Amino acid sequence: xxxxxxxxxxxxxxxxxxxxxxxxxxxxxxxxxxxxxxxxxxxxxxxxxxxxxxxxxxxxxxxxxxxxxxxxxxxxxxxxxxxxxxxxxxxxxxxxxxxxxxxxxxxxxxxxxxxxxxxxxxxxxxxxxxxxxxxxxxxxxxxxxxxxxxxxxxxxxxxxxxxxxxxxxxxxxxxxxxxxxxxxxxxxxxxxxxxxxxxxxxxxxxxxxxxxxxxxxxxxxxxxxxxxxxxxxxxxxxxxxxxxxxxxxxxxxxxxxxxxxxxxxxxxxxxxxxxxxxxxxx
Amino acid sequence: xxxxxxxxxxxxxxxxxxxxxxxxxxxxxxxxxxxxxxxxxxxxxxxxxxxxxxxxxxxxxxxxxxxxxxxxxxxxxxxxxxxxxxxxxxxxxxxxxxxxxxxxxxxxxxxxxxxxxxxxxxxxxxxxxxxxxxxxxxxxxxxxxxxxxxxxxxxxxxxxxxxxxxxxxxxxxxxxxxxxxxxxxxxxxxxxxxxxxxxxxxxxxxxxxxxxxxxxxx
Numbered sequence: 162x163x164x165x166x167x168x169x170x171x172x173x174x175x176x177x178x179x180x181x182x183x184x185x186x187x188x189x190x191x192x193x194x195x196x197x198x199x200x201x202x203x204x205x206x207x208x209x210x211x212x213x214x215x216x217x218x219x220x221x222x223x224x225x226x227x228x229x230x231x232x233x234x235x236x237x238x239x240x241x242x243x244x245x246x247x248x249x250x251x252x253x254x255x256x257x258x259x260x261x262x263x264x265x266x267x268x269x270x271x272x273x274x275x276x277x278x279x280x281x282x283x284x285x286x287x288x289x290x291x292x293x294x295x296x297x298x299x300x301x302x303x304x305x306x307x308x309x310x311x312x313x314x315x316x317x318x319x320x321x322x323x324x325x326x327x328x329x330x331x332x333x334x335x336x337x338x339x340x341x342x343x344x345x346x347x348x349x350x351x352x353x354x355x356x357x358x359x360x361x362x363x364x365x366x367x368x369x370x371x372x373x374x375x376x377x378x379x380x381x382x383x384x385x386x387x388x389x390x391x392x393x394x395x396x397x398x399x400x401x402x403x404x405x406x407x408x409x410x411x412x413x414x415x416x417x418x419x420x421x422x423x424x425x426x427x428x429x430x431x432x433x434x435x436x437x438x439x440x441x442x443x
Numbered sequence: 444x445x446x447x448x449x450x451x452x453x454x455x456x457x458x459x460x461x462x463x464x465x466x467x468x469x470x471x472x473x474x475x476x477x478x479x480x481x482x483x484x485x486x487x488x489x490x491x492x493x494x495x496x497x498x499x500x501x502x503x504x505x506x507x508x509x510x511x512x513x514x515x516x517x518x519x520x521x522x523x524x525x526x527x528x529x530x531x532x533x534x535x536x537x538x539x540x541x542x543x544x545x546x547x548x549x550x551x552x553x554x555x556x557x558x559x560x561x562x563x564x565x566x567x568x569x570x571x572x573x574x575x576x577x578x579x580x581x582x583x584x585x586x587x588x589x590x591x592x593x594x595x596x597x598x599x600x601x602x603x604x605x606x607x608x609x610x611x612x613x614x615x616x617x618x619x620x621x622x623x624x625x626x627x628x629x630x631x632x633x634x635x636x637x638x639x640x641x642x643x644x645x646x647x648x649x650x651x652x653x654x655x656x657x658x659x660x661x
Contacts, residue, residue, distance in 0.1 A: 212556055235559045242560045248553035252575035261571065262561040305562065 162188055163309065163341060167208060167217030171365060173199045180204055180215070180365040186343070186358075188222070188308075191335060193352040193373070194345045196362035202345045205362070206311045209343070210242050211235035221309060241302030241340070243312040247294040249286040255297050256282040262304035272300040275337075276330050292323040296330065303338060312344040316351065328354050349377050387434035392427050406433060447627050454608055455616035456635065462524070462612060463592035466531040467539075470588055473532070474539040479569055481540070482547035497537050504597025507534060512602050522604045527612075534598050539588045546580025547573055579651040586647045590640055 164185040171178050180201040186192055194202045207213040211226065211234055219226040226233045250258050255278060259269040273279045276296040286294060295315060302310060315331075316324045328351060335342055335355075346352050352359055352373060359376040361369035369376055390408040395417075402422035404415045415433055417425065425431070477496070481489060499507055511530045512521060520526035550573060558568040574581065596614040603610030605619060613636060620629035 210556075210560060212559075235556070236562045236564065238560075239562065240560060242557065244553045244557065246551070246553060248551055248557045250554060250558070250572055250576075252572070261558075261563075301557070301561075 162186070163209075163219075163221045165205075165209070165217075165219050167215040167219060169204065169208065169213075169215035171201060171204060173201075175199055175364070178365045182362075182365075182367065184360065184367065184370070186341060188341055189339050190358055191342045191356045192344070192358045192360060193356035194343055194360050194362065195347060195352065196368075200362040201365045202362055203313055206242070206313055206343065206345065209309070210240060210311055211238050238309075239305060239307055241305070241307035241310040243295075243298050243302045243310070243315045245314045245317065247286075247291075247298040249294055249297055249301070251286050254283050254285055255289070258286070258297055258301050259304050262301055263306075265304065268304060268306075269300075272303060272334075275333060276300055292319050292327065295319060295327065299327075299331065299334070303334060303340070306338060307340060310340045310342045312342065314345050314347070317347070324348075324351065331355060353377055386440070387432055390431055390433050392425055392429050392431060394427060395422055395425060397422075406431065408433065447631070451628070451631060452616075455611050455613040455632070458524075458608070458611065459593050459613040462527055462531060463589045465528050466535055466592045467585055467589045469528070469532055470535060470539040471585065474536065474543055474584070475569075475574075478540050478543035479547055479565075479573070481544045496540050499534050500537050504534065504595070505601060508598040508601030511598070515602060521602055522606060522610060524609050527599060527603045527610055530598050530602050531592050531595060534595060535588050535592050538591045539584050542580045542584035542587065543577070546577030546584075549580075550576055579654050582650060583647060586643055590643050593636075594640070 162185060166183045167180070168182075169180045171180050178201075182201075182205055194205065196202055204213060208215045209219065209226075211232070214232065215227075216229075218228040221238075224233070225231060226238060250261060253261060256269060256273070259272065260266065270279070273282055276299065278293065278296055278300065281289065281293060286297065289297065295318070299312075299315065302312075316327055319327065331342075332355060334340075344356065346356075356373055359369065359371060359373050360367055361376070388408045390406040390413075392404050393407050393412065394405040396403045396405070400419075402417045402419060404417050404422070404425065406413050406415050413433070477492075481493060481496075508530070511526075511533065515521045515526050515530075520529065554576070555568055555572060558572045559565075563571070594614065595612075596618070599610070599612055599615060600618070603612070603615070605611045605615050611619075613632060617629050617632045617636070620626070620632060
């Protein structure tokens, strides 16, 4: 059980704000931490890791990590941390990166096999691809068998194929080590596949906290499909208007009426929804 | 000419290199924790320490030499080799601290934090992670400190004098040769200094350049 009750003043891009978090996370839970950039997600992870100070109390499995009187230093928290930029030790080979944390050759071998890195164990970080580096970083974070693993957007720099593969590996490792995991992620499909609970932060406070299903499968209104998008252009075609809308990575054309065209503007964030129809999955 | 070469007294050069070698070793030991502290600290007194450390770069050697002379006269260290080593350490301090500090500051902060998260102390992190990843800066610090001490003149003149085999280093010897108008020996000494300094600097730049080209140190 991890219980967090902290406050910290942050000076971000949006000016001054208060990070105020009051949460408890069960042993073995896989929590996804979402929210816009600058909402305090990374800072929360860093406070949990003891890399930044905050006011308040953090208790992990009956051990006080910090309260008004004490502060347990990072070295003694026995956690794992996966950085967004991997942060591998450039002067050490893949295997040495793992063994530096904990000189357990059997565990290193097992982790490298799960992540299919065993053939690269003598390579140095500078010669690896992004996906390979991220796997090394993940393995390294698990080398001292942490009870709590913190991951800061671990897969955001990778292409979709590699993401998929690594998501599976994270799931396998989560089951194998029964670690409590807190992962910052923006990708709903990633959160759905990996996490059991989603916490959304906005300007330093928790605005949503629930299971993945109730949080992500939002069906306000009766529409079956609804996508957030941004209008890129509105074109007049004969008597109708067509809006070019960017939804995620895809651009779509949506037919709109003249009245609609009059009050929509380019750059506006909109929601495109559709009601009764049965889509084909190809 | 040949006779001059045969009779050439190389002791001033040996003395210069001995002084520079000792100064470099001592300064490395002192500067490593200092540079590490300066690179990691956000303390309010950090600018004060930085300014004090950089002072020998801007001060005329005679000013530094004057104060050291006064202090040394109290403890009887003037005109001795030991005094020379101590004075050189003050004089060359910024040339060791600044490259090391710059190297540490350029390291990925997350990499150091990853080491702390792995349970490693600052000491282990410094020697196993930080130092091996700043090899070019480390080499620059060592070589520049060495070369700068070899090239020292003003401070040495003020507190070392020119005692043969004790404080008469190469730069002082050249000055003396010129004074007694022995231009031939002065030429040889000066030429040797130019040659050695150039070779040293060239090898530093070649090493750092090849490191950049292969994208890191393995």
